[in-house]
Amino acid sequence: MVHSKILICDDEENIRESLKIVLGDHYNLISVDSGEMAMEVLSKAKDIKLMLLDIKMPKVNGLDILQEIKKKFSHLKIIMVTGYNSVETAAEATRLGACGYIVKPFKSEEILETVKKNLNP
Numbered sequence: 001m002v003h004s005k006i007l008i009c010d011d012e013e014n015i016r017e018s019l020k021i022v023l024g025d026h027y028n029l030i031s032v033d034s035g036e037m038a039m040e041v042l043s044k045a046k047d048i049k050l051m052l053l054d055i056k057m058p059k060v061n062g063l064d065i066l067q068e069i070k071k072k073f074s075h076l077k078i079i080m081v082t083g084y085n086s087v088e089t090a091a092e093a094t095r096l097g098a099c100g101y102i103v104k105p106f107k108s109e110e111i112l113e114t115v116k117k118n119l120n121p
């Protein structure tokens with residue numbers, strides 16, 4: 001069975017690691033620490049189905065990256081990862097094209113469930 005490719009974009013290494021631990025057995029993962037790197041990976045790897053995108057990052061924030069990515073890769077499903085349990089941020093992300101969000105600290109089952117649901121609607 002071929003595992004779907006997922007792109008993880010988060011500036012914190014421990015978050016990238018936790019996501020790898022949870023998703024690594026089920027999916028083919030690529031992880032990056034900035035929106036810039038994410039754009040680069042996406043323009044090369046056309047078979048990425050879904051992306052987990054951090055909202056709070058040092059240079060360009062996740063909401064801006066989300067808009068950039070949606071313009072170029074409209075088919076890509078994007079799930080936001082946020083440290084703020086903020087309904088407004090999540091609503092804004094959804095309005096901008098994200099298909100869901102996960103609040104840190106997250107539970108393993110929650111991530112698996114959200115990813116699975118979005119890959120096989």
Ligand SMILES: [Mg+2]
Binds near residue numbers: 012055
């Ligand atoms: Mg962050």
